[in-house]
Amino acid sequence: MVLKPKQSYLKLGSLIGLLALPVLSTPVFAEEFLCDATQASTNELPVLDKACPIGKGLWGKTKPRGSESTFWIQCGVFGQPLSVAKAKKLYQHISTDVWAKAEGKANRCLIGPYTDFAQAKQDLANVKTEPGYKEAFIREVVKGAVSPAPVKPVAKKVSRTSTQATTVIPAPVKSQPTPVVTATESKKAQPQQEITIRLSTSVSGVEYNVPYLMFSDDQFYMEHSLPWNRMSYEAAYKTCYRLGMKLATTEQWQALLASGEMEKSQWPMHLPYWGAEKVGMFTSGKTNQLKGSSLLNIMCVK
Template identity: 75%
Template sequence: MKFMDIDMAAKPKQFFSKRWSLIALLALPVMPTPALAQEFLCDATQAYANELPVLDKACPIGKGLWGNSKPRGSESTFWIQCGVFGKPLSLEKAKALYKHIGTDVWIKPEAKGWRCLIGPYTNFAEVKQDLAKVKTEKGYKEAFIREVVRGAPVKAAPLPVKTKKSSKPAAQSTTVIPAPIKQPAKPAVVATPEPKKAQQEIAIRLATTLNGVEYKVPYVMFSDDQFYMEHSLPWNRMDYEEAYKTCYRLGMGMATVEQWQALLKSGEMEKGQWPMHLPYWGSNKVGLFTSGKTNQLKGTSLLNVMCVK
């Protein structure tokens, strides 16, 4: 199946001014793995950098989990509902939340107002930890967890059997809670435009070295490039020219087909949770697919960025 260039120039300018986006990728002829295919990706827009991103009305946010409720699904996605307001929560007010969380704050239009949501999360222990911190902030004591149920139902633990009390203290049982997923530190959210140099700051999200070749996945912060979400993190999507310039600024170049094949065979991408929903740009405008196929493209497609040296 041939990958077709996607001309995004026809889209309104507002589409490009997103800072983060959860986008539907079903139109792209990319064959994801079964695990990736189960992930839900929904649309979101962000008109200006000093406003919170807006989730599409159709984006599923699940049902509430209150008190000591446990997840109903084995592979669920979670949100923290931070409130429902008559008008969209401002970025200025949301700043108080960012110091407590490891993900993002979103707003979602509803019939009678605007819902404030934090997430998405895939780790229940992590969302519980963030919820406890959010509830310490004034005005968010009523925040709670919502679950989008996925996977097999989780069996409820059997009720304890009542036994005769003993004079000896009972041995305390322990519950092992999975450690929260460690994510790279998020860039600080700013309400006013920053100088161009700060807007183009490049962070290295992922890196590995194979056979003396360095591979790095850059993340350009505070830019107007398009983004998409995978592994609960935003990733750049760039055309070939912007991808080439980004690697050039790092003193690096674009991967050859041989270097790409070596990375695929190493298994590092799956182990390190590299973004894999979209192909990557390679040297000379070649599209590098995670299936191992390659294709000569025109350069206008918005793909993942990887630099080599």
């Protein structure tokens, strides 16, 4: 499948060493990719790139067409994008996010994406109880069809002054920041450099931590109703170094996956993680040598 958006983020599938590059000058082939999205302000929904595949409507079908499909709920088509105020009413009924997608003079309202058809059906039933959304329906992106199946959309900042990079409904609850561990850094640290440990576990004597940089200019994405940093290899390496830790080896990554802790404790899993020596570590178990400019999840070990 040829992918030609101006900015794209690849994930899983047949990755060919290109991930989250700022500009793609030539077509990139991959089985799956992350839809690009932008958000002008927190008062507006994030807008999916025109290249983001949303598939075809199922319209009452009880079973999906494909065995590994991805799904969206189309909540409507409007002359203007759905307002954040109206989107808030939908969030009480759904387990994922609301997005806008401009197509000509129309603007689709989309909820998703889903990899679980049963979950999509349940959310659709809930959405239909909200006045004005009785005509909502499920769209299916069939893997292997003309359009590749998307995974979680990632919204990028449109300027350094933007306060959020993706939808924040409901607003995430931030944990209290902890000081940077090194004495030298703690003296110099500014509020935007403070780090908090979001998740932590120990497997076979190795401690795994997922840090989050508070008040930083780093890009982030939403998962489990929380923002998570997306960093280049250099930024991830430096963050772990400041914590007195390192990026995980492939063996340490495999041990963490085998433990089942990531699923159990709802670790961010829509993006791969940086590993030592610029290795991208995927939740499918695959690893790939990547370019340092890729923007991935961060995890530190010691």
